Amino acid sequence: MSQHSAGWTAPASEVLRVTSAGLSGVDPEATPGYQGKKTDGAESLASGLAALGDLQERLFARSAVGEAQASVLLVLQAMDSAGKGGIVRHVVGGVDPQGIELAAFKAPTAEELQHDFLWRIEKRLPAEGKIGVFDRSHYEDVLIGRVRALAPAEEIERRYRAIVDFEKRVADSGTRIIKVMLHISRDEQKQRLMERLERPEKHWKFNPGDTDERLLWDDYMVAYDTVFERTSTDDAPWYVIPANRKWYARLAVQELLLAALEDIDPQWPVADYDVAAEKKRLAAS
Amino acid sequence: MSQHSAGWTAPASEVLRVTSAGLSGVDPEATPGYQGKKTDGAESLASGLAALGDLQERLFARSAVGEAQASVLLVLQAMDSAGKGGIVRHVVGGVDPQGIELAAFKAPTAEELQHDFLWRIEKRLPAEGKIGVFDRSHYEDVLIGRVRALAPAEEIERRYRAIVDFEKRVADSGTRIIKVMLHISRDEQKQRLMERLERPEKHWKFNPGDTDERLLWDDYMVAYDTVFERTSTDDAPWYVIPANRKWYARLAVQELLLAALEDIDPQWPVADYDVAAEKKRLAAS
Numbered sequence: 001m002s003q004h005s006a007g008w009t010a011p012a013s014e015v016l017r018v019t020s021a022g023l024s025g026v027d028p029e030a031t032p033g034y035q036g037k038k039t040d041g042a043e044s045l046a047s048g049l050a051a052l053g054d055l056q057e058r059l060f061a062r063s064a065v066g067e068a069q070a071s072v073l074l075v076l077q078a079m080d081s082a083g084k085g086g087i088v089r090h091v092v093g094g095v096d097p098q099g100i101e102l103a104a105f106k107a108p109t110a111e112e113l114q115h116d117f118l119w120r121i122e123k124r125l126p127a128e129g130k131i132g133v134f135d136r137s138h139y140e141d142v143l144i145g146r147v148r149a150l151a152p153a154e155e156i157e158r159r160y161r162a163i164v165d166f167e168k169r170v171a172d173s174g175t176r177i178i179k180v181m182l183h184i185s186r187d188e189q190k191q192r193l194m195e196r197l198e199r200p201e202k203h204w205k206f207n208p209g210d211t212d213e214r215l216l217w218d219d220y221m222v223a224y225d226t227v228f229e230r231t232s233t234d235d236a237p238w239y240v241i242p243a244n245r246k247w248y249a250r251l252a253v254q255e256l257l258l259a260a261l262e263d264i265d266p267q268w269p270v271a272d273y274d275v276a277a278e279k280k281r282l283a284a285s
Numbered sequence: 286m287s288q289h290s291a292g293w294t295a296p297a298s299e300v301l302r303v304t305s306a307g308l309s310g311v312d313p314e315a316t317p318g319y320q321g322k323k324t325d326g327a328e329s330l331a332s333g334l335a336a337l338g339d340l341q342e343r344l345f346a347r348s349a350v351g352e353a354q355a356s357v358l359l360v361l362q363a364m365d366s367a368g369k370g371g372i373v374r375h376v377v378g379g380v381d382p383q384g385i386e387l388a389a390f391k392a393p394t395a396e397e398l399q400h401d402f403l404w405r406i407e408k409r410l411p412a413e414g415k416i417g418v419f420d421r422s423h424y425e426d427v428l429i430g431r432v433r434a435l436a437p438a439e440e441i442e443r444r445y446r447a448i449v450d451f452e453k454r455v456a457d458s459g460t461r462i463i464k465v466m467l468h469i470s471r472d473e474q475k476q477r478l479m480e481r482l483e484r485p486e487k488h489w490k491f492n493p494g495d496t497d498e499r500l501l502w503d504d505y506m507v508a509y510d511t512v513f514e515r516t517s518t519d520d521a522p523w524y525v526i527p528a529n530r531k532w533y534a535r536l537a538v539q540e541l542l543l544a545a546l547e548d549i550d551p552q553w554p555v556a557d558y559d560v561a562a563e564k565k566r567l568a569a570s
Contacts, residue, residue, distance in 0.1 A: 061489040089381045096374045097387050098420075104383065135383075190567065197564050203556040204346040208563055214570050271488040278493055279482050282475065285499050 005255055007036040007044050012255040016239040018181075018232050022225035028185040028244040034251065041247040048254045049094035055261035056099040056131060058268060063129020065269045069174040071126040072260050074253070075134045077143070078182035079220060080210045081192040082243050083250075084135055087182070091254045092133050101126045104135040117141040117159060118166055125170060131257070132175075138163060139179075142227055147219045160230040167236035176260040177236035180253055181224060182243035186217050290540055292321040292329050297540040301524040303466075303517050307510035313470040313529040319536065326532040333539045334379035340546035341384040341416060343553060348414020350554045354459040356411040357545050359538070360419045362428070363467035364505060365495045366477040367528050368535075369420055372467070376539045377418050386411045389420040402426040402444060403451055410455060416542070417460075423448060424464075427512055432504045445515040456520035461545040464521060465538060466509060467528035471502050 005012075015033035019025050036044065059070065074092075076084045092100055103124035112120045118138055126132025142163070146156050171177055184192075193210055196202040213220070232238040239256060243249040290297075300318035304310050321329065344355065359377075361369045377385055388409035397405045403423055411417025427448070431441050456462055469477075478499070481491040498505070517523040524541060528534040 065489050085383065088383055093378070093380075093382050095378075097378050097382060097385060097418075098370065098373055098389065100382060102382050133382075190570065193567055194564065197560055197567065200556075201553045203560065204350050204554040206556075206558075206563070208558050208566075211563065211567050211570050214567075268486045269489040271485075271491075273491075273493050275482055275488065278491070278496065279479065281493075282478055282482065282496050282499075285475065285496050 058266035075179040082182040171235035343551035360464040367467040452521035462521035
């Protein structure tokens, strides 16, 4: 677990890593590995933000002087309303924007459809020293792609293999990949979508297609389990994060990010110029 | 002034707009238009963040449903160490990352140099509903471009005119342009650069070229004044913000953003679906 992980009884990267039981092994209400309650969680999140900011700045500093060969990529996948937006706002939003590269993948454009599904993904991979965040990702091409049969079965098969190879290359080139599925229950989703319909200032967040997708809930769960089975590797593991409790999901993602950055352990760069000579030159300027 | 502008005695957009006196008319130590002290400023900044977040979300919401025809572009220019990074971190960083498009312009690449200087700028203009932030910009091409004679004088002349036309088009297409020069004194810069040399964890922020640029201080001040004279228009006005006091500069930029967003006055979109029917359909799902 991270060095800043007050309240955690076990490393998040262990207790949240997907098992062969898949989604059926995870209770969306649970708070695995964390012994605190909601108020403790808010405190842990706040103190983690400072630690995350410090680590991110160190990573960024190394890249600024050409010494970073590391970056982090957080992939966020979930059913509608599971809280991706909240993760971006409350976890990623606590970090200096200069260190973040956020990419939100919507339905592919006409131009994107004329390329392999990984073409648009490659272009948005984080640069050295950055924390990349994918709000949806290439996994849509094997999730909605499969559930809605947007591609033939053999093409979906090809994509699982392509993803594993692609992510291996990305990991080998120095990017820590953290793939997160925010797992809410079907009832929780109904409640959250209903809230969007009940509050006029939330109406824009709802569209009738959300209910259409919801009706395919079971198919999506099967598609997710297949994704985990086929693409969770040591290079790019999947984590299933119970997300009925928003505070827990945010804390857990932060914890995974902290652990990845602590593992990189970026050190402040050493000056490649003569500090004493530069002080003199500056003083005289 | 913005509706959230406790402590302001005059609209920031009026008192900070550059005058014909240029930089000589602005004391870098001053806090024009704001009657509070540093501690008040911190409070104002915190309360402004919530207001800014709300306005940004409304703007974003309109774009999400295809109704926004507006965006905001904040252009940040300054001498080294004047606090651009702090603005990005403490003002922009308080807004949901989903609503921000940040572009940091460094020395142009070989590919960029094979195009007009506005080619790379056009590509990074903010989408509808977004707040774009330029950390340096096309103005480098008439600042360092002029001071270092990186282009012939007639090309620099052409660029001023090109910028005015370009920004007019951008403004006409719905983007509020706020151009900010963070103005520090020469002594303040020396002190800040020295601090970077004195603290090992800041060494990476310094490079010997910073002192070289500093030696051209007066030339840069003339180049800035020419920029203001040639390119400050009603479509895209320049603001000179005294920046020796970091807290004031941050508050002032936030105030300019607030005023621009309040002027757009984005309203929550009205649902384009039958809310009652969707509630029923969701309830049955």
